[in-house]
Amino acid sequence: MNWNNIMTSAAAPQRHVNQQVLATSPAQTEELKPFSKPVIFATSGLGGCLGWVVVHPANTVAVRWNLQPPGTTFNFMTMIRNTGGWMGLYDGLGAGVIRQVFYASTRFGLFETFRDKLHEIRGKTDFASRVGIGAVTGGIAAYVSCPMEVAVVRLSNDSTLPAAERRNYKGISDTFSRIVKEEGVAAFWRGSTPFVQRAMMVGVFQVATLDQFKELYASWLGQTKNSIPNVFCASMTSGLLYSIATMPLEASKNRMASQKPDPKTGLLPYKSQTPK
Numbered sequence: 001m002n003w004n005n006i007m008t009s010a011a012a013p014q015r016h017v018n019q020q021v022l023a024t025s026p027a028q029t030e031e032l033k034p035f036s037k038p039v040i041f042a043t044s045g046l047g048g049c050l051g052w053v054v055v056h057p058a059n060t061v062a063v064r065w066n067l068q069p070p071g072t073t074f075n076f077m078t079m080i081r082n083t084g085g086w087m088g089l090y091d092g093l094g095a096g097v098i099r100q101v102f103y104a105s106t107r108f109g110l111f112e113t114f115r116d117k118l119h120e121i122r123g124k125t126d127f128a129s130r131v132g133i134g135a136v137t138g139g140i141a142a143y144v145s146c147p148m149e150v151a152v153v154r155l156s157n158d159s160t161l162p163a164a165e166r167r168n169y170k171g172i173s174d175t176f177s178r179i180v181k182e183e184g185v186a187a188f189w190r191g192s193t194p195f196v197q198r199a200m201m202v203g204v205f206q207v208a209t210l211d212q213f214k215e216l217y218a219s220w221l222g223q224t225k226n227s228i229p230n231v232f233c234a235s236m237t238s239g240l241l242y243s244i245a246t247m248p249l250e251a252s253k254n255r256m257a258s259q260k261p262d263p264k265t266g267l268l269p270y271k272s273q274t275p276k
Helices: 003-030 037-067 073-082 086-090 093-122 127-160 172-182 185-189 192-220 228-258
Strands: none
Touching: 037 073, 037 086, 037 093, 037 127, 037 228, 073 086, 093 127, 093 172, 093 192, 127 172, 127 185, 127 192, 127 228, 172 185, 192 228
């Protein structure tokens, strides 16, 4: 019996396994291990809250610009200076942060969950899947967070209204209690239609393309997928696309969320129903 052949044959599978380990180890380190779903929901909400603190002044400017009569940029900046100054741009910040707890965590968390589940069913995740899932999860997140969106719009713009037209909300709790008492619970979903439509487009242009741009930048620039540079580049690109595409719906949502019934007819300007 040739013991050399036996030992060589026995060692061959082990060498093959070692070669496979050596061959796959570098590839395995290129892409980070995915987080668990609870971590994704929590980090999405936390990231949304932290990000909102930075962008809230820009959102306040956008809301006020949507709701003011047409005018020049100079007139608009003068109005901001005369209505609370630059710190007034943080009006409604608390409501905006709470909104992100519901909106960001739901939008990104559900996207990751639905995308992975669909991948298990279909065995692949293509661009069409991301678009569809992004639209559905964006709409769900918008409808869930619409009450907070109404509060954000009203608190952000109230100080710019004429004194006789101001609601003079004292804070988030006062805003919610007065809306319930004065306008009914349904008022929390005023503007929900354009808000949901906008969020669905955000889901398509931002959430869905974010995942796609991650892969593109990883391929084109040699970035590690889900690394900080990769996420930053993908976020900036997809954010630019969705901001341009959803601006008309953003303006519609802001006007519907802040509207008041006509004092004579009792009808809302952007809805042909008598408010309850």
